[in-house]
Amino acid sequence: MSHPPSTPAAEERRISARVSGITESATLAIDAKAKALQADGRPVVVFAAGEPDFSTPAHVVEAAARACKDPRMHRYSPTGGLPELREAIAEKTRRDSGLLVRPDEVLVTNGGKQALYEAFATLLDPGDEVLLPAPYWTTYPESIRLAGGVPVPVRTDETTGYQTSVERLESACTDRTKVLVFVSPSNPSGAVYPPDLVAEIGRWAADRGLWVVTDEIYEHLVYADAVFASMPVQVPALREHCVVVNGVAKTYAMTGWRVGWLIGPADVVAAAASLQSHATSNVANVSQAAALAAVSGDLSAVAAMREAFDRRRITMTKMLADIPGVTCPEPRGAFYCYPSVKEVLGCKLRGRRPTTSAELAELILEEVEVALVPGEAFGTPGYLRLSYALGDDDLSEGVTRLQQLIGEAHR
Numbered sequence: 049m050s051h052p053p054s055t056p057a058a059e060e061r062r063i064s065a066r067v068s069g070i071t072e073s074a075t076l077a078i079d080a081k082a083k084a085l086q087a088d089g090r091p092v093v094v095f096a097a098g099e100p101d102f103s104t105p106a107h108v109v110e111a112a113a114r115a116c117k118d119p120r121m122h123r124y125s126p127t128g129g130l131p132e133l134r135e136a137i138a139e140k141t142r143r144d145s146g147l148l149v150r151p152d153e154v155l156v157t158n159g160g161k162q163a164l165y166e167a168f169a170t171l172l173d174p175g176d177e178v179l180l181p182a183p184y185w186t187t188y189p190e191s192i193r194l195a196g197g198v199p200v201p202v203r204t205d206e207t208t209g210y211q212t213s214v215e216r217l218e219s220a221c222t223d224r225t226k227v228l229v230f231v232s233p234s235n236p237s238g239a240v241y242p243p244d245l246v247a248e249i250g251r252w253a254a255d256r257g258l259w260v261v262t263d264e265i266y267e268h269l270v271y272a273d274a275v276f277a278s279m280p281v282q283v284p285a286l287r288e289h290c291v292v293v294n295g296v297a298k299t300y301a302m303t304g305w306r307v308g309w310l311i312g313p314a315d316v317v318a319a320a321a322s323l324q325s326h327a328t329s330n331v332a333n334v335s336q337a338a339a340l341a342a343v344s345g346d347l348s349a350v351a352a353m354r355e356a357f358d359r360r361r362i363t364m365t366k367m368l369a370d371i372p373g374v375t376c377p378e379p380r381g382a383f384y385c386y387p388s389v390k391e392v393l394g395c396k397l398r399g400r401r402p403t404t405s406a407e408l409a410e411l412i413l414e415e416v417e418v419a420l421v422p423g424e425a426f427g428t429p430g431y432l433r434l435s436y437a438l439g440d441d442d443l444s445e446g447v448t449r450l451q452q453l454i455g456e457a458h459r
């Protein structure tokens with residue numbers, strides 16, 4: 049079949065304004081480019097991925113294998129999730145964050161991503177503004193825009209350890225503000241808010257009558273003296289205006305299984321479930337069975353991963369601190385370092401002068417075959433995100449290459 053030649057105007061009509069406005073996930077794009085180079089035999093060190101490099105625990109895989117043979121798992125199941133999984137998530141939430149929820153306040157989703165998408169779609173009307181502390185994970189603004197909302201970035205930087213404050217949030221708040229996105233531990237910065245600041249921000253949101261969408265997916269990955277605190281636990285008054293997003297991906301090395309959930313007031317959960325019933329129905333039952341084994345088991349697998357991540361975190365932070373022009377506050381959670389490279393920009397490097405972190409990341413990939421994600425992807429140009437969810441030797445090799453390359457920079 050022949051198609052008429054496409055012109056830019058025709059192209060625009062083919063894809064809706066809503067969807068053509070979305071930017072492809074930069075992290076997934078860089079990861080794909082790096083993996084393609086690796087497949088060509090190039091020794092690329094990849095700091096781009098946002099996933100644990102460990103295998104899913106054996107008992108989880110076995111539970112999934114058993115579920116494959118259970119005919120009940122071969123059929124549609126309730127959109128909101130297998131009843132036993134919703135119950136186990138409610139119990140796990142009580143155990144881990146102290147939030148008391150009923151199973152009907154839990155909606156099982158295809159990963160944390162779908163939980164976020166559904167939370168924004170359920171809460172936002174066109175033009176509603178959402179306060180989004182930056183640097184932010186790249187999916188939030190796109191998910192907010194898809195729901196008709198307007199993301200309002202509230203910038204933070206390394207001088208406050210990438211933590212925002214009530215004053216900054218207040219100055220970005222308007223009479224159109226409906227939601228605050230709160231993420232601790234944070235991707236990409238690794239910031240972990242102390243419990244008193246979580247409480248202060250939560251009280252402010254409650255007083256202001258805002259909703260809070262809080263992403264707790266890295267709750268178990270905190271280091272040194274950092275402690276995780278759940279906002280609706282710190283501020284019970286928020287409970288009726290708060291959606292908690294979580295999932296098994298990071299805690300149990302289960303990124304590919306695609307199981308997450310949202311927790312919220314029963315009317316919000318029912319509305320989001322209704323949306324999901326038309327979009328994707330139930331999450332694959334075999335994955336739900338795997339998630340059930342994960343959340344009802346103990347936390348020994350994540351304790352072992354946390355130990356490895358902590359070791360790598362310390363190595364990476366020290367090695368980055370040795371690079372002239374690079375400033376990196378110590379990350380306290382998740383598995384990312386987020387150094388500022390503002391002082392390197394504009395310097396001469398291998399015959400080029402990168403002036404943005406995006407150009408610098410491209411140069412680094414081309415010259416020393418190290419893949420990392422530029423701050424542009426997280427709403428704060430001038431930074432780079434490096435994941436330390438990779439083997440210790442690769443980590444040292446990759447950061448050594450960076451040290452050598454950036455060490456050559458001169459004005």
Ligand code: PLP
Binds near residue numbers: 185303308
């Ligand atoms: N929230 C944050 C902060 C993340 O970094 C990620 C993944 O990178 C997710 C949510 C989504 O995780 P998933 O959809 O794999 O459950």
